[in-house]
Amino acid sequence: MFDLRADYGIEASRWEAHPGGFESTGWVVDAKWFIKVWAPDPDGADDGAYRQASPASGPELRLVLLEDLARAGLPVPAPLRNRRGALVTATAERRYAVFPFVAGRAANDDDWELTAAALRRVHAVPPPPLPRASMAEATIEALGERLDHPWIADRRRLLADYIERLWAVIDAARRTSVGEVLCHNDFGGWNLIIDGDRVAGIVDWDWAMLAPREHDLWIATEGPHARAFLEAYGAYDLDPTHLEYALLARALRDLAARVLGERDRPGVEEWGFRRLARLEDNLAVFAPFCRARPVVGVSGAGT
Numbered sequence: 001m002f003d004l005r006a007d008y009g010i011e012a013s014r015w016e017a018h019p020g021g022f023e024s025t026g027w028v029v030d031a032k033w034f035i036k037v038w039a040p041d042p043d044g045a046d047d048g049a050y051r052q053a054s055p056a057s058g059p060e061l062r063l064v065l066l067e068d069l070a071r072a073g074l075p076v077p078a079p080l081r082n083r084r085g086a087l088v089t090a091t092a093e094r095r096y097a098v099f100p101f102v103a104g105r106a107a108n109d110d111d112w113e114l115t116a117a118a119l120r121r122v123h124a125v126p127p128p129p130l131p132r133a134s135m136a137e138a139t140i141e142a143l144g145e146r147l148d149h150p151w152i153a154d155r156r157r158l159l160a161d162y163i164e165r166l167w168a169v170i171d172a173a174r175r176t177s178v179g180e181v182l183c184h185n186d187f188g189g190w191n192l193i194i195d196g197d198r199v200a201g202i203v204d205w206d207w208a209m210l211a212p213r214e215h216d217l218w219i220a221t222e223g224p225h226a227r228a229f230l231e232a233y234g235a236y237d238l239d240p241t242h243l244e245y246a247l248l249a250r251a252l253r254d255l256a257a258r259v260l261g262e263r264d265r266p267g268v269e270e271w272g273f274r275r276l277a278r279l280e281d282n283l284a285v286f287a288p289f290c291r292a293r294p295v296v297g298v299s300g301a302g303t
Contacts, residue, residue, distance in 0.1 A: 002035065007082045007089045008098055019190075028101055034077070037096045062206055063087040063097060065128060072125050075118075075201050077102050102201035107192035109223035115188050116220075116232035118199045123181040123213050132180065133211035135170045137249060143256035151259055151268055159255075162276055166248045173245045183211040188219045214242035218250045221282040235289040243286050244279075251275035 004010040010033060018026030018034070027035040063079045064087065070078040079087050080098045088095050107115055144163045147156035184191070185207040193201035217238070220229040255272025258264045 002089070002091065002096060004029070004033075004035075004098070008080060009083065010098070031103075032101050034099045034101045035096055036099065037094050039094075060086065060088045062208065065130065065205055065208060068128050069125065069202075069205070074121060074125065075199050076205070077201050077203065099203075102193050102195075102203070104193040104195035104200040106190045107188055107194050107199075109225065111192070111194055112223055112225040112229045113232050114194060114197070114199055115192060116229045118192060118202060119184075119187055119216060119219070120233050122184060122187070122202065123216070125182050127180065127182055127210055130182070130208060130210050133183070133209050133215060135173060135245065135249075137166070137170070137253065139256040139260065140166065140249070140252045142260055143252065146259060149259050151265055152255075155273070158276075159252075162248065162252060166245070166252060169241060169245045169248060173239075173241045176239060176241045178212045178214070178239045178242060180210045181213045182208065183213070183216045184208055185211070185215065187216050188222065212239065212242045214238055215246045217243065217286075218246040221247070221278070221285060226282070226285045227288075230286070230289050236291065238286060238290045240283070240286065240290050243290075244283060247275070247279055247282055251279070 004012045010029070012029045012033075014030050016028045018028050024039060025037045027037070029035060066076050067078045069076040077099045080100075081087055082089050082098075088097050140163060144160070147153065147159055152159060184202070184205060186204060187202075191202065191204040192199060193203065217230070217233070217235065220226045220233070220235075223229070251272055254275075255268055258267045258272070
């Protein structure tokens with residue numbers, strides 16, 4: 001464990017494991033504190049294998065952002081500073097941070113309206129000093145070199161085509177000038193904590209950067225209320241090239257993380273191939289919102 005008393009002056013009596021994420025594990029301490037532990041990278045760095053382009057040199061620089069966002073009024077739990085004034089505490093094998101524990105549940109498809117409103121608030125925050133999205137996809141590039149992996153070898157040609165399509169879309173997106181906002185890059189689900197009828201917390205900002213708002217809006221098509229979500233968000237004049245990049249990259253990045261890390265084989269299908277299969281339908285959902293103002297009709301439960 002960790003010496004919370006020495007590092008933070010916290011007396012801890014009850015530790016409960018938390019599922020964490022692909023790049024970290026978590027602990028809930030006395031239902032009052034959340035401990036985030038960054039996993040070491042196999043290559044020696046501890047920013048993890050699931051990366052687009054590392055937005056900072058380590059967790060500490062990203063945690064400063066949380067303090068800024070909390071001050072800006074977003075429901076973002078800011079980390080505690082340890083007795084040395086640092087946001088991250090290093091042990092012999094790991095780095096960890098301590099946050100106030102936010103009670104609630106993960107957002108689900110029924111929370112689409114809360115999710116859309118929260119994302120709108122995030123995108124309205126004055127842009128903080130963060131790196132800009134480069135659309136560099138090292139994990140997907142590595143996937144392209146592992147198409148003979150037994151989990152995907154039977155669909156290697158399909159994946160190769162999608163990867164080539166992504167490179168072409170990135171080239172076009174880099175030549176397409178659009179406005180940039182604060183993007184979370186992994187919004188919704190476990191990273192959006194719901195308590196009753198409110199958003200109690202927006203967590204896991206490890207991949208936040210300045211990017212086109214389209215890069216966050218892939219979340220709209222993850223549930224059955226895509227059109228209603230986009231209307232609630234207030235989407236209009238979206239760029240189709242950046243939307244295509246966001247949808248393609250998300251599916252391929254999630255698939256790559258599982259294949260390269262050889263974990264969560266069912267997720268290769270659920271979060272990779274099924275998303276790719278829905279790509280054209282999802283792009284069609286966005287089409288009315290790529291005009292100056294969307295054609296607003298009756299929003300149903302479907303996309």
